[in-house]
Amino acid sequence: MNNLGFPFRPYHPGELLKEELECRHLSQKTVAKQLGLSYTAFNEILNGKRPVTTDFALFMEAALEIPAYMLVGMQTDYNLQVAQNDNKLKSRLAKIRKVAAML
Numbered sequence: 001m002n003n004l005g006f007p008f009r010p011y012h013p014g015e016l017l018k019e020e021l022e023c024r025h026l027s028q029k030t031v032a033k034q035l036g037l038s039y040t041a042f043n044e045i046l047n048g049k050r051p052v053t054t055d056f057a058l059f060m061e062a063a064l065e066i067p068a069y070m071l072v073g074m075q076t077d078y079n080l081q082v083a084q085n086d087n088k089l090k091s092r093l094a095k096i097r098k099v100a101a102m103l
Helices: 013-023 028-035 039-046 054-064 068-084 087-102
Strands: none
Touching (some): 013 039, 013 054, 013 068, 028 039, 028 054, 054 068, 068 087
């Protein structure tokens, strides 16, 4: 839970791109083909199953004029949010903090 009283769900940059394509009435298959990208990989990015890479962000900037730095930043934020909610990682970080406090 967060301060808003409901669970927070990280927002993958692919979701933004998917919404943008829908608003522009562009088909994923058509865009993937025009950009020389695999439809499967493109679809997986739009559905949050693959990360947005810097190269991909630059492709989207050229095609849709969405700043690459924004997409890369969103991906970094998403990665951090997912990591911060990983219980195994939380446990490991707690142990590290405990050891670091003794140094």
